[in-house]
Each structure stands twice: as structure tokens, then as C-alpha cells.
Amino acid sequence: MAILYVDGKRLLRTFRASAHWLLANEQELNDINVFPVPDGDTGTNMGATLKSIIGALENDNASLEDVATTAARAALTGARGNSGVILSQIFRGFSDGVGTQKRLRAVDIADALTQAYTKAYAAVSDPREGTILTVVRESAEAAAVQATKDDDIITMIEVLCREARRSLMRTPELLPALKEAGVVDAGGMGYVYFIEGILKLLKGEHLPNIELIRNTSNPAENKGVSGNVFYGYCNELFIHNATASLQEIRTALQDKGDSLVIAGEATLVKVHIHSRYPDQILKICLSWGIVSGIKIENMDEQHVARSVSTANTTLKESVVIAIALGDGLHDILRSLGCDYVISGGQTMNPSVENILDALQKFKARHYYILPNNGNVIAAAEQVAHMVTDISVTVIPSKNIPEGCVALLAFDPDQSPEKNVVAMTQIMASVSSGEITTAARTTVIQGISITHGDIIALADKKMVGSYDNPTAAVGALVEDMVTDESAVISLYYGADISVSDAESVQELLESRYAHFDIEMHYGGQPHYYYLVSVE
Amino acid sequence: MGKIHIVTDSTSDISEAIREQLGIHVVPLNVHFGDDTLKDGIGISSAEFFARLQTDVHHPKTSQPSPENFMRIYKELLQGDDEIISLHISGKMSGTVQSALLAKKEIGATRITVVDTEQTCLALGMLVTRIAKMVQNGATLNECIAFVEHVRKNMQTYFVVDSLECLQRGGRIGKAASLLGGILHIKPILMLKDGQVQAFEKVRGSSRVFKRMGELFAHFITDQKAGEIMLGFAHAQDEAMLLRLQNQVALLYTVKNAEVYEIGSVIGAHLGFGALSIAFCPAMQ
Numbered sequence A: 001m002a003i004l005y006v007d008g009k010r011l012l013r014t015f016r017a018s019a020h021w022l023l024a025n026e027q028e029l030n031d032i033n034v035f036p037v038p039d040g041d042t043g044t045n046m047g048a049t050l051k052s053i054i055g056a057l058e059n060d061n062a063s064l065e066d067v068a069t070t071a072a073r074a075a076l077t078g079a080r081g082n083s084g085v086i087l088s089q090i091f092r093g094f095s096d097g098v099g100t101q102k103r104l105r106a107v108d109i110a111d112a113l114t115q116a117y118t119k120a121y122a123a124v125s126d127p128r129e130g131t132i133l134t135v136v137r138e139s140a141e142a143a144a145v146q147a148t149k150d151d152d153i154i155t156m157i158e159v160l161c162r163e164a165r166r167s168l169m170r171t172p173e174l175l176p177a178l179k180e181a182g183v184v185d186a187g188g189m190g191y192v193y194f195i196e197g198i199l200k201l202l203k204g205e206h207l208p209n210i211e212l213i214r215n216t217s218n219p220a221e222n223k224g225v226s227g228n229v230f231y232g233y234c235n236e237l238f239i240h241n242a243t244a245s246l247q248e249i250r251t252a253l254q255d256k257g258d259s260l261v262i263a264g265e266a267t268l269v270k271v272h273i274h275s276r277y278p279d280q281i282l283k284i285c286l287s288w289g290i291v292s293g294i295k296i297e298n299m300d301e302q303h304v305a306r307s308v309s310t311a312n313t314t315l316k317e318s319v320v321i322a323i324a325l326g327d328g329l330h331d332i333l334r335s336l337g338c339d340y341v342i343s344g345g346q347t348m349n350p351s352v353e354n355i356l357d358a359l360q361k362f363k364a365r366h367y368y369i370l371p372n373n374g375n376v377i378a379a380a381e382q383v384a385h386m387v388t389d390i391s392v393t394v395i396p397s398k399n400i401p402e403g404c405v406a407l408l409a410f411d412p413d414q415s416p417e418k419n420v421v422a423m424t425q426i427m428a429s430v431s432s433g434e435i436t437t438a439a440r441t442t443v444i445q446g447i448s449i450t451h452g453d454i455i456a457l458a459d460k461k462m463v464g465s466y467d468n469p470t471a472a473v474g475a476l477v478e479d480m481v482t483d484e485s486a487v488i489s490l491y492y493g494a495d496i497s498v499s500d501a502e503s504v505q506e507l508l509e510s511r512y513a514h515f516d517i518e519m520h521y522g523g524q525p526h527y528y529y530l531v532s533v534e
Numbered sequence B: 001m002g003k004i005h006i007v008t009d010s011t012s013d014i015s016e017a018i019r020e021q022l023g024i025h026v027v028p029l030n031v032h033f034g035d036d037t038l039k040d041g042i043g044i045s046s047a048e049f050f051a052r053l054q055t056d057v058h059h060p061k062t063s064q065p066s067p068e069n070f071m072r073i074y075k076e077l078l079q080g081d082d083e084i085i086s087l088h089i090s091g092k093m094s095g096t097v098q099s100a101l102l103a104k105k106e107i108g109a110t111r112i113t114v115v116d117t118e119q120t121c122l123a124l125g126m127l128v129t130r131i132a133k134m135v136q137n138g139a140t141l142n143e144c145i146a147f148v149e150h151v152r153k154n155m156q157t158y159f160v161v162d163s164l165e166c167l168q169r170g171g172r173i174g175k176a177a178s179l180l181g182g183i184l185h186i187k188p189i190l191m192l193k194d195g196q197v198q199a200f201e202k203v204r205g206s207s208r209v210f211k212r213m214g215e216l217f218a219h220f221i222t223d224q225k226a227g228e229i230m231l232g233f234a235h236a237q238d239e240a241m242l243l244r245l246q247n248q249v250a251l252l253y254t255v256k257n258a259e260v261y262e263i264g265s266v267i268g269a270h271l272g273f274g275a276l277s278i279a280f281c282p283a284m285q
Helices: A008-024 A025-029 A042-056 A064-078 A081-098 A107-121 A132-149 A155-175 A176-181 A185-204 A246-253 A278-286 A327-335 A352-359 A377-386 A401-411 A418-425 A469-480 A498-511 B015-024 B046-053 B069-077 B097-109 B121-136 B141-156 B165-170 B174-179 B208-224 B241-254 B265-271
Strands: A233-240 A257-267 A268-275 A290-298 A318-322 A340-342 A365-371 A390-394 A431-436 A442-443 A447-449 A454-458 A463-464 A487-492 A516-521 A527-533 B003-010 B024-027 B030-035 B036-038 B061-063 B083-089 B112-117 B156-160 B185-195 B195-201 B229-235 B258-262 B276-283
Touching: A008 A025, A008 A042, A008 A064, A008 A185, A025 A185, A042 A064, A042 B265, A064 A081, A064 A352, A081 A107, A081 A185, A081 A377, A107 A132, A132 A155, A155 A176, A155 A185, A176 A233, A176 A442, A185 A431, A233 A278, A233 B083, A246 A257, A246 A268, A246 A278, A257 A390, A257 B046, A268 A278, A268 B258, A278 A290, A318 A352, A318 A401, A327 A340, A327 A401, A327 A487, A340 A352, A340 A498, A352 A365, A352 A377, A365 A377, A365 A401, A365 A418, A390 A418, A390 A527, A401 A418, A401 A431, A401 A487, A401 A527, A431 A469, A431 A516, A442 B083, A447 A463, A463 A469, A463 B097, A469 A527, A487 A498, A498 A516, A527 B083, B003 B121, B015 B024, B015 B097, B024 B046, B024 B069, B024 B121, B030 B265, B061 B265, B069 B083, B069 B097, B083 B121, B083 B141, B097 B112, B112 B121, B121 B141, B121 B156, B121 B229, B121 B258, B121 B276, B141 B276, B156 B208, B165 B265, B174 B185, B174 B195, B185 B208, B195 B208, B208 B229, B208 B241, B208 B276, B229 B241, B241 B258, B241 B276, B258 B265
Parallel strands: A318 A340, A318 A365, A365 A390, A487 A516, B003 B024, B003 B083, B083 B112, B229 B258
Antiparallel strands: A233 A268, A233 A290, A257 A268, A431 A454, A431 A527, A442 A447, A454 A463, A487 A527, B030 B036, B030 B061, B156 B185, B156 B276, B185 B195, B229 B276
């Protein structure tokens, strides 16, 4: 039995089936990501984007036009990650192709698919073959040819799926990294599952029933960590007849906080330091003698004018939104001048909507977005394109070190054009590295990795695998440091103890005596250390 | 026509030798360690101040000269047809110029010109010594005022400190307050602009500031197209730091006449240890 047309009802059922089939295979898509890092996201991102779409398609009797445009709009706002953004453009292109038609014949579907891949290519600033783009295109081209021969939509979809699979199998020939890892492109595979879902529906095959939450945004996960940065305490005290010299006192305290001032002589030493741990300071000082004149002040109270409220109705000149996962990283970004930090769920991947929500908390002349993740840049740029009446500038930071350094160059009183130049320039001067656990066994850039290995990556280049995070950091830093370097900053994650972090710091300080070495608590999951070398 | 007398305040940090040589009169501000009050540059030298900053448990405070201090010197200098040009630290940073204006009002003399130079420390010192030399060569009052205008527009002053603590405590941190509270270690390069402290740039790595300050000077020099310039350095009793900065500058420019200032007790109380500054300005044509 042939199918000669698709109307609103049928398209709706199609989209649901496609989404279900992709979601059923979400984990596999995550598993074949080339980089064996724990937040390999393609499945999650495409899945989340599709959940947004399905969640919006509630009206079973909607017209064809409505189904297509609703899906496209939901895809746009729910898009998450690079693959999600590309998928949303596919939906948009398809919707443009559908236009105001009431029914689609085979040729119309083929035409809409052509518009879909055209939009997808246009959305990517650096479109590469061997990705989902190739799969969408080659399959659409074959479907178009088929539609000229035969009106039967089932046959056309069969051709579509067959060609998509073939195209997918060819992706390792087009992208060497895929070949080395022995996988096909994850985004392309996601698309293949998506359209195979259609075929399964048409053939009456059973599709697994995935429980879809209607409201796709999970508030607990997507809410950014708001609240003020805590600047710490200003501690002042006197030590009487100290049993340590001024120099010894200075050495003991200099890493415990900022703005350290030691004055006096053995009989009476004054200590002044800004620290978040006044108890530690007091304890150390008590070990040297009797203490008096103790003043501990909460610096937040002193800096009332500086406290940033997250719901702000006065018009600001500029507002900076950043994405980061980890409470320590949140604090650091806020202390560098970010107005709001989005965490974007467990894999630091906010949707377009999440980012829009954050922007809407503020009223400003200019908005800046710091994605701090190569996979979030596309979603951020989608936001910038969507909000045409507001000035939104995406500073394309690919990682936390780039984001931090960009904030240093940011001048809230300068125009966005000038800021982009300054921030892009400074980002080019920092190199970024990561220590994490390999999410799977693979070969990447000529190095064999086993699932569970501790691996070091420098700017997306594999450095090696190691027995423990400390050894990994040592090797990573050595790889990253150049003759021009002067500052090494490390952000330790939730899985690293303070004492281990301190040991690493001591190790690096002894090896790189002329460098400024900073160790900060990042609190991020998955990554033992994030390393920045400037 | 009578003489033009040059009066300034002690934040100009002009050395005693130069003061005597050029006949510059300095009204001192005060620095207080607890109940102990000392006259900047008279009762306490730069070296003595920084030594005491290290050992004294009291954090030093500063205060402006009283109008009486100004009245005394103005009356002394206003002989016959003589005039006075009184050049002072920015009114945004100190009430010194206010005291001078009150003194002028009390005396009721029109031959006293009190000027808020919008500068301090080495920039003020460089300005005052230049004007003193101009006056020795017969410059008029108007020519002196024009020179002050030139400096206000063109003088660039950049400096670093070990910690923003002193600036914050002394209330002179101005627009650089935005630098406070950071978690990442930033070495800010500060500047004097519009008569107050402002943040210029956030530098990462304490060793990089020397290179960066040298670059700022190099940038200025390439814009200059030969022609005389004024160049000065100021340090807080740290010759090693001074040398490092001078070497950076020497890499890019053959320094002929750079002035070196020792930061005195009043400016020192607000900047603290590790203060290092460079200031430069094209000479007026």
C-alpha cells in the first residue's frame, strides 16, 4: 500500500516516532563521540532538542503548517549544543519548505528536505563534510531523485534511510579523527535514527515508548547558580611575643588569602589579611602567641554597592552572562565581573531557551554571552540571531580559561565592537588544558586510551594517559608551557581533595619557580583539573 | 615686574636638592601614625616612612595642610609686585587645594593663583620643576597656566602597587574599586585620569607589569615623532623594581633626561609597598 501524501496529523505522528527512536538510542550516540570525555553530548543534546519539539506539539489536530512551524520554533528555543542547533536549523528549513501547503506529496517532502540541509549548512560558520550536514544532504539528494520517479512516499523514505546510512558509513573517510577512533559521526548517526523512526512508523513497526516530560525544562537542573559572590572576611589581629619571625609569619600566611600586611616586631605583630576562612587564620596565629584586638569583618557588608542582584530592573550599560558548571567556577566568574552564570545541567549544556531566560533577568543596553564551551557557542549564537531588537554579543570562549581571561579584557564602558576585538585577542594568548577520565576505550590522535584512564588534553590535543591526576597535571603543564608563559592557573574539581590540590601546587611551584602559580577551587564535575597557561 | 614664586605641596615628592636649586616652596601635608603626627618630607623622609610602615602597628593616615599653613607662606612671599603660583594635588584626592584657596581668600590677594593641577606625586613634581625652570627663564604667569593646561591634557601616569588595600583604606581608590574582590590574582595597572585613580588594565602575572608599562611608554614614543618629552619614574624605596622598569624602557628608547622620584610618606600611605610609577608627557611646543 502506497502513501501519497502527508498532512498535519501524519507529520505530527512522524515527528513523534522519529523523536522516540532517537531517544531510545541516545546513549549510543553519546558513546560514539570522538573525544572520550565524560560529557560527550550528541545524544543528550539532540534528544533534549527533540523533547522540546515533542513537548510543544500537543494539538493532535493541528494543520500541516502549524505542526511544521511549531516544531521549528520549539527546536529553535530548545536547541542544545552544536548538534541540537543544527537539528533546529533542519527543522526550520523543513518548515520553510512546507510553507502554507495543506498536504505534502513526495516531491514536496524532498523539496523541504533540500531546504532543510541548505539552512543547516548556512547555520554553521565552518561547515565540514563527514558530519551530520553530509548525511542530511546526500540522503535528501537521493530522495529528490526518487521522488521524480515515483509518488510513493514509503519508497522515498526507504531510499532516504538507505542513502543516509551509506552516507553515515562514509563519514570516517571524510574525517580522519572518526577513522582513528573507529566510529561514525555521532550527529550523522542521530539523524539516521531520526529518519529511521519515520520508516518504522510507516511500516507499522513497534517503537519503544519513551516517557516524555511535557514541560521540557527541568527547573532544578537549568537554574543558574544565582546569589552573590562571597568576598570573604577582612581579618585583623595582634600577636604578642610571637614565637615566629615576621618573615615566617608572612610565609605561613601568604597563600591563605589576599592583601596580606604584616607589621611590627617580635613583641607585637599586627596581621591583616582577607580570607574566607577566618578560623584558619586565627588558628595559625594562635599557634604563635597570645592574640588580641581581633577584628573580623564581612567584606560583603563593606561592598554593598558592588553586590550584584540577579533580578535587576534598572537599565545597565552592559550585562555579561557566562556558562559554567562548578560552584567555585561560578564564584570566580562572578568575581571577574559576570552578572550571571548558567550551569546548563550536568553536562554544562544550556538550551537556547535557558540562555534567553538568563538574558531576560536583566535590562541592559548590551548583553554579552560567554559560552566557555565549544559545544555551547552555536546555541549562544542562535540566541543572538533570535533577539533582533537587543544588542547581544557572543564572545566565542571555548573553555573556562578563555572565559576568565576574556573577562579581564572586558570593559563595560566600551562598545561591543571594541570589546569583541579586545576579548578575542586576549583569548588567543591563553592555552587551556583538562584532566579527566576517559569515557570509552578508543584510539585518538595515535594514542590508545582505555575506558577509565586518566587523560590529559591540551587545547583539544591528547597529551597522554596517566595513573593519577597529579601525574597527569605535571605532564600537561609541561606540554603547555612555552618560553612566553608567566602564569599557570589551575581549577580543581569536585573529585579532588584540598590536600591533593595543595600538593600539586607545591610540585608546580618547585618546578616553575619563576612563574605565578594559582590554584583555585572550581568544584566542577568530570574534570579533575582545568589548567590555564598564560 | 615682580618675581613669580612657586609654591606646591609635599605630594609633589620633589627632592630637597631640586627644591633648593629651583627655589620651590613646599607646604607639607601631614602623616599620622596613631597619635604621632609628622610633616611629610620634613619630619619624616621617604626611607623613614617605608621603614616605619613595616614596623609600626598603626596604619598611617594623612591630612591636608591647614589654611594657616598656606597663609604664612603666602604672606612671606608676597613682597612688592611679586606673584605666587600655587600648584597642588588634585582636588578629587585631597582637600589641600581647598586650604590654599581659603588662605588666598583670607589674604584677599589677587596676585596668588591657586591651581588644581589634577596631578600628584611624580606628575605633579615634574610639572612644578618644569614651571620653576620656565620662570627662571622669564616665563609669564599666563605661560605657566598654559603649561598646566598642557599637562592636564597630555600627562599620562601609570602605576602599580602590591595591594589595593592602602588605596581602599585611605579612600582614594576611586574608580579602581571595581578591581576589588577578585579571586584570580590580578596585577592591576592603575592610572591617574581626570584627577583621580582609575583602573587601566588587568595584567596576569606580576612579572608582566614591567613589560606592559614599558609598552605603554613605547606606544607613546612612537606617536611622538621626535621632539622633547618629559619622563619620570617614582618608587617606594625599591631600587630593584625601579631598575627593572627602567630597563624595560631602555630596551625601547634611549633615555636622556628621566627624573626619579622617591614616593613620600603621604602618597606612600595611600599606595603602600611595591608602588612603582611611570609618567610621561610631550614637552609643550
